[in-house]
Amino acid sequence: MSIKPNHNYLDFTRKDRRGTIALLLVILLIAIIPFVYPLLIKKNSTGGVNFDATLASLQTKQTLVRDEKYADNNIKAGGNYYRPPSSGYPSYKKRNEAELFNFDPNTLSEEGWKKLGLRDKTIATIMNYRSKGGKFKQAEDIKKIWGLFPDEAAKLVPYVNIKTSDAGTAAKNYSNNFSESKKYDPTKSYAPVDINVSDTSAWIALPGIGSKLSQRIISFRDKLGGFYAVGQVAETFGLADSTYQKIKPFLQVSGDVKKININTATVDELKKHPYIRYQLGNAILQYRTQHGNYKSVYDIKKIMIMSEDIFNKLSPYLAIE
Template identity: 35%
Template sequence: MIRKIISQLQDFFGISRKEARGALVLIILMSFLIWTPFVFRRLILPHFPIPFTEKKLNTQKLDSIVAELNKEAPEKPGFNNYEKKEFSKKAEKPIRLFPFDPNTASVEDLTTLGIPEFLAKRIEKYRSKGGKFRKKEDLLHIYDFPASTYKSLEPYITLSVSKIPVNSEKPVFTPDRKFADVPARGNNYVKPALVPFDINTADTTQLIKLKGIGSKLSVRILKFRDGLGGFHSTSQFSEIFGLDSVAVTELNKYAKIGTAVKKININTATVEELSSHSYLRNKKLANVIVNYRNQHGIFSSAEDLKKVKVLDAVTIEKLVPYLAY
């Protein structure tokens, strides 16, 4: 019977026989610990009742303590003040709609308009990092900004952002043009405009040009990308730890997917290769996949991965673009 249970544990969890034995011992120990208090209260404790005299003494002692407290209570003013004290709920700030510019409105103005305080602070942080609202719809680029709130505020949004003039006299470099002909850099110098780039081949020098991304974040983005084998969708940017709405907006605007991702052959990959992937950082999880493959044969599709019980549907969905069979 024990062998049968061990075999079932192996098939269910995709683990080795040694690990299945350990799991069985752990289950038995946990069952013992869970049931011990119940058995003690139901079967053992009733055989050791508290003597009547002791019970009576305890009751008398409690009664004397209560009488003592009741006697002292009137003598001490405010003895029960804490219990009787009523705490009034913080009054909710009334919502008032009025014309506002999201580029200049204060946190207090935004909360008065019905925007939650955490979103109002997020808008202020976005502006402090150089972010600008050039269209009314740009408010929806703020992470978690409710569409219903935007709909009610849209008629009251007024924007006064002036467009940056384009310098038509910006020098153009040609192979046969002399350096003497190029006008000296002065107050009229315009910073070169950012151009879209391939995120799967980009380096830190390209990333740190974007708003909200410094040297540390740029290294983290590349580390996450290399662990994946490349980005297959811009929606993956929001999975990178530490990126705020400003950085994600900038990446969505300039970082494009121009190179195919590097795939892993799920039927030949080692535990080390699997655990190095950004979606499979758990070495034990990679070990279960390899053990299951060794016991049940190769994987022919993503449907076969669903048979590995420790893999949830979300992880499988994320892995699919990176797997080869």
Template identity: 35%
Template sequence: MKRLLTYFKFNKTEQNGFFVILVIIIVFSIIYSLVSREDKSDPIAHQARVFEQSFHDSTDAADYPNKKFNVADVHLEKRGARSDPDPSTDNNVVDTKLFYFDPNNLSVEAWRELGLSDKQIAVIKNYEKKGGRFKDKNDVRKIYSINAKLYKKLEPYIAIKAETAGPSTATKAPLLYDKFETNHAELIDLNTCDTIALMSLKGIGTILSKRILKYKEVLGGFYRIEQLKEVYGVTPETYDLIKDYIMVSNLEGIKKININHIDANSLGKHPYLSPKDAKLIVNYRDQHGNYANIEDFTKIGTLSDLAIAKIAPYLIFENDSR
């Protein structure tokens, strides 16, 4: 036992060294425990605070509270916002409301409804301010503030109005009918006009103008402008367009039919009488003598009052001064 204890005996120098080492160990132990407590104290609460701060940072990136976020999208957007100052990445400022639109001179409010931020809209308005125009959809895609993803969303709703080609109304040559729109005094007389004058009216072309003149010859002349409706091809819409620019003034030029001398075949060629009506009129004349006036037509009994009224301006009777 004594022999064993001899191994644990220290001389004065060894004792001093042992105490120095012991003090150093104690000091380092205290320092290590303090550092460890500061870094690792309550690790669960620390992680909770980190997650909470990250969540609030993500939701603060949006200005409207009702939008639903995908966590991955939020972090991607935040990372993009830090690394890419391009305004094309700022697409989540307002609620998106898609509708058909013409990008030319579109209001700021409308652009916001489509999902664009103020920075993106400023780029577009600056483009318009410099005289830029969107002629087709590809012009929208060329705006640097609109990225491919945003353009793909907007592209189906872009509806650009076609611009009218040709010279402006201020410099174009006036149409022939313009003078009739501005000066109603220069009316066209249906009984004296030619095809060129008729073609100056809206809705009247080469064929229809010739058809009108042909009908005038068959009638013997017009005595009312409403007779123009009887011409094949003159629709109610066409008549409404030209009625204020035509007139009938030369009634003396109307060709008259001497009802007491004409035969049934010639009389039946008039548009207002059928061959059957013409034969009845001539037969009645042969049986009862010459007609004295238009009232004698009512004695025939087969002609309607309308037919008699229509044919009357084209008839002349014996002893009639017309």
């Protein structure tokens, strides 16, 4: 009986066929890479140009969005502060374009104030003060106008030109009910006055202070939440610097001031403070809404509308808890 030879060693199993095909594909891929690679490099290079163009376009759009969302800073040159969407919050009004020229604050018209760059509310405050007989005695007096920022006042002071006749009658229009017979005697000693606890009678006892002016000082003190420095008394509206210099040696300060929690205060609470008002109060609230509670009082310096001068004046009245 003859034996039939076994030829199975010439057959491929399914697994062998798959392996062979995979090997052929790898060999083919290696063979065509030198031809395809230069084409891929060229295509990617073109894509990079398109990417740069796209990036430039996106940056332009981002600038436009930023300009719509942020308003020009009224305090610190080159900065921006947050402008809330018009749907949820009132928009900040852009400051009038300033045109500086010599002017008399006692006679300048509303249009004149607008040319100087003042806002409508600030102009209304000035006109209301003048309508009640108020007068500006010296250039520095415009720094006491409510709503006028320190940097604005600093720009305007060199251009103030008060007529002699106005300056001569200003004392009467600045009326503090000071009797002409109550002359100042530089040799006389007056009882010390604690500016945080004194009443109107204590103020009236000082040279140059009448009943109305004493009431203004106390009203200003109450709105602030107390004085932390004697120099703050000089900021009282209607108090001439010459009068302040006379009473300064007899003033002293004690006690703590009332603080505002900037993590819980509302805009209505913030705007009542003479150093804050609505614009800054709203910016403080919006920053808190955007970034969460303040970790430190110094965090409000990150608000671009907050100048160094305002922060130094305001910080003693702020707290975070």
